[in-house]
Amino acid sequence: MSALYKKLLSEHVPFYRMLPENKKLEFENRVQLFLAKVKITGVNTTVEDIDRVLIAASAIIPIFNFPNWEYINLHEVLLYPGSFNHDFEQQGPQRDILGMVGSGALNHIMILSQAELRHAFSNETDARNTAIHEFVHLIDKTDGSIDGVPTSILDQKYIVPWLQLMQKEIGLIHDNQSEINPYGATNQAEFFAVVSEYFFERPELLQQHHPELYDLLVKIFSTPKP
Ligand SMILES: [Zn+2]
Numbered sequence: 001m002s003a004l005y006k007k008l009l010s011e012h013v014p015f016y017r018m019l020p021e022n023k024k025l026e027f028e029n030r031v032q033l034f035l036a037k038v039k040i041t042g043v044n045t046t047v048e049d050i051d052r053v054l055i056a057a058s059a060i061i062p063i064f065n066f067p068n069w070e071y072i073n074l075h076e077v078l079l080y081p082g083s084f085n086h087d088f089e090q091q092g093p094q095r096d097i098l099g100m101v102g103s104g105a106l107n108h109i110m111i112l113s114q115a116e117l118r119h120a121f122s123n124e125t126d127a128r129n130t131a132i133h134e135f136v137h138l139i140d141k142t143d144g145s146i147d148g149v150p151t152s153i154l155d156q157k158y159i160v161p162w163l164q165l166m167q168k169e170i171g172l173i174h175d176n177q178s179e180i181n182p183y184g185a186t187n188q189a190e191f192f193a194v195v196s197e198y199f200f201e202r203p204e205l206l207q208q209h210h211p212e213l214y215d216l217l218v219k220i221f222s223t224p225k226p
Pocket of ligand 1: 133
């Protein structure tokens, strides 16, 4: 990997910064492999090195403990300068979408906002990261459906406890008893993506506030406990 890419990872990706040296090398290799396979295209914007590094890092972080993982359902990432609406318009009202996993004609395509991508990695105190959120949807989608139950990585024996815990935590959001991003109460798929952002952005905080949820996410992503 080029010295520039290593520098960008060190400066902007806390997950990478915290890895031991041998794991850093593995992370770099997997970032390169991802970038060799997935095309990144700017739409009304220019894709810069930092964007390529941050997109690849967002892809590798959630599946770093799965050495042979490949995003078989992704061919291209489209980078829009900012938010967009449901008709993929970049101007006009209701441009509230910051990222999405395509379906139908856009199958195998992900769309991300460049501004949001960069913002998520420069803000290390919130628990949000849209690019990680979208890659978690893709992981979820690998078994055929985006439903909050990622059977391609989740051990069978955790499915029932996971469904029960999701129900409980979504209920707490509805009752205003939770500081989890309320968007997570939309449905189980969004809940899984939202709490995964929290898990990878602020693991200690999640462990403190939601120990049960933290423990199960450790099992889902097979992350060695700190
Ligand atoms: Zn989502």
